[in-house]
Amino acid sequence: MKLTMTVNGEARTAEVAPLKRLLDVLREDLLLTGSKEGCGEGECGACSVVIDGQLVNACLVPACQVQGSAIVTVEGLAAQGPLGERLSDLQRSFIEHGGAQCGICTPGMVVAAQCHLDAGGASTDAVLREALAGNLCRCTGYQKIIESVQLAAQGAR
Amino acid sequence: MKQLDEEEVGGAVGRSPPRRDGPGKVTGRAKYLDDLTFPDQLWGRTVRSTVAHAKVKSVTFDPAFDWSGITRVTATDIPGENVVALIVDDQPCLADGVVRHCEEAIALIAGKDREQLEQALLHVKIEYEPLPPVFDLLHSDVAFKKYKIERAVETLPEIFAKAYRIVEGTYKVRHQEQMYIEPNAICAVPRPDGGVTIHGSMQCPFYIHRALQRLMKLPTEKIAVIQTVTGGGFGGKEDYPSMLAGHAALLARKAGKPVKMIYKRDEDVAATTKRHPAVIKHRTAVAQDGTLLGCEIDVVMDGGAYCTLSPVVASRGVLHAGGAYRWPACRIDCRVVMTNTPPNGAFRGFGVPQTMFGIEAHMERIAHELGLDPLELRRKNALELGDQTPTGQELLWSVAAQEVLDAAVAKSDWHRKRHLFESEVTGRKRRGIGLSLALHGAGFTGAGEVRLKARAGVELTPRGCRVLAISTDIGQGTETVFAQMAADSLGVNFDDVEVAIPDTSKMPDSGPTVASRTVMVVGGTIASAARALQAALASFAAERYGAEAGQVTCREGIFYATVPDSPAERPLAPFGAIASAYLDERGPLRCIEQYAHPPGIEFDEVAYRGDAYPCFAWAATVVELEVDLDTFEIKLDRVVHACDVGKAIHPVLAEGQIEGGTVQALGYALLEEHFYKEGRVINTRLQNYLIPTSMDAPVIESVLVEDPYPHGPYGAKGLGELPMDGPAPAVVAAVLHAIGALVPELPVTPERVMAALEAAR
16 A cells, blocks of 8 residues: 655655554654564554554554554654754753663653653653553663653753 | 772763763664664574474475575584584584474574565474473482582581571572563674674674684684674673574575574563572571571572573572671582573573572571561671671672661661551551662672683774773663773763774673673773873873873873972873874874783682682662552562662763662562473563563662772772662562561562461461
8 A cells, every 4th residue: 555644744655565564664664763673562662653642552553554644753853953953852861861771662762751741741750650651661670761751841841 | 998099080980971872772863783774684583492302303394385585594504513602512503303492493494575484484394202301490400510618517517506596498589581672683694705794682792703603613703793782681682692693694604695583572582591590498597696607508590401601690699699698607509400491591690689589588587587677687797898708708898788788778767667667557558668688799700700801992093092892782881981981091081982882803802791890890991901091192292292201191181291399280282182193103002901800819619719709799678568468469669779889980870770670670579470381481472471660660769889899990899780689588578577477489479478478377
């Protein structure tokens, strides 16, 4: 099928099998390899993307379901300006406050946290722990991830 | 605390600059193996044993299937020796004639189309003739290795005869899966010269390099191993990548094309190494006041079907079996045995989380049976400066047992909570607070570092230097802390130091990234090399600017010369000017140094006597939790973890190690359990092997204690594994405090809490 969608604000098309996983479309057809595969069954959240405002595991979504959708991946979080790339507050906070270690969960984690904040979600410890519960991290123990999100949210307000 | 004989702590060390690999990781630009494409690349898959122990009668590639375009490899295709070279040459790269565990690799296939490969896997028929398997470690009569530590054993009979009380207990721990979020991933690229280049996710590039020399019958220069960004390891990518690289290299050689192999999650969990299960028995003689008089400890670990790293895991385990305590007399036995299960291997802590669980749970039993305060029992018996460990190692420096206890007790409000929770005796929930004390030997065990002769260094760049070490960043922040130590030792700014990507063809062997040795051993060697580089440039600058060689130093990117008979200094030139002039006039400058073990630190590997580690790191964990008396569920409320690291080179990264290790250990304590059926792991997915989520993890309050190690860089000692040791027994201690029953095994599930409570009634 001819898949047409908006990815990170740009209109994109790809000729793909209707049941091809969105994760593979992003990684193989659009060469957006920021979304990672940790389990392939919707358990780890490393492939988290936002489809029409909803946080979703891209490994569980067939291409035919995103026809015409607006998708945001980790590649869409930093602003591209005349002076080059400008990291988002959240991305900078993850770097400064130890939110990323091995980094394989980080793209999904940052996407999930940004989606939560964009929806007006609170940034108390308990609320953030619930908002990020679908994203597994084996390195950080989550503490510095929560702190990174909280500090970014405070800085932005 | 001792005075440091190192130079003064300079600009970058002790601060927390943004980690080097941060921007790539938060934008998704960092390239893990799966993100790289290789021209004309094939995918590789593995044909595995479905039985635990059998003769392989035949391997048949179904003639009815269309095999065109698919490369097939069996043991007969191996050009060199069929072995995954590590410690003992018992593990074949591909099973030949016999399989000794489920999931053992028998054959390999590669092709362009992954779906076609899935189909092809179903058309490889293996005929087996079953052999009797062994699954229970206590029923195995094949030991890979046995150890014995004896201290004043001739006095033990009398000690036990006269003791106020003899306390006995048996403790049991099971497999734990590393569960890095990036599965094992390797690509082998064949070269025109007949050699091979390996790219992949790994901890120890030179392990792979050495294993491939034997397997592929290639000289060293025809193999290059390059690390790609690695999505976690925790020990799980210490030795297993040697197997996977061997498989990819065999396929690539036969196909003449690059072959990429990335395990699916269930394959990774089923086939790769895990933490060794263990059964630990304690028998302890105790005086009325709680003084520990003597002990007998027996440790049995399950190595799985092949030796792999088991002798070293068991060695570290047995050396820590007595815990952080003074034993006037002891006998500690350990054996690691063969079973027909996939080999167990390295996992953060490397034998210590098992034996530390044993001794710390046993200390709780002693306190409980004698009616003693568990904190005071530990304080009374904790090792102090000048004490000896069971191997007779005299502790000469950096012994922080009391300091970490002080820090954890203060931060957790221990005394008040202990009394408060004891007064709460109504309702359905009971709260408890418990603690543990742990120590962890830093660097390789025994003579390991002396044998290894790790080499690392720096090379001059026009702005600063480039660090050359094969030590891998697998998330801990190696690149960042190496740059900090090199910057301060060379006298330049943090931003002017680069860290080269680990590549066996381009840098010396600084040894594997294991054993909490990266900062202490390799970092120290890099710092020393950077000081040598500064000295070489200083004498060059002195010549150029007419100063005396011994009077020129570099700080924060500027060379200064002392002014004779004056405290003043005169600036000579910026580092960049001197470096560029040196490179123009004299060419490249590299300083490579070999790690120097502290003088007088010696270990007898036959008698198991002496200095097992150059120093130990110390930790105290306090866990606060709630037990539901109806469901026996446990809810963690708070964890305080005080860790003595000598010196935190980068406090944010150091806290990250503590927090992350603590949550892995809490998973070990409460959630993570594998189930086996006929030697095969049956829960191979994240759906049924549960690691902690952000909602399972409690708030962790880490406390960095810094009791400097005089031979470590800036006083630093190993940290990576330490936080894995204490949390599990602290959970057991808190449950005991809450409900009065000791759960002697992990994980502490509701079923085990119920069983312990029934046993206590």
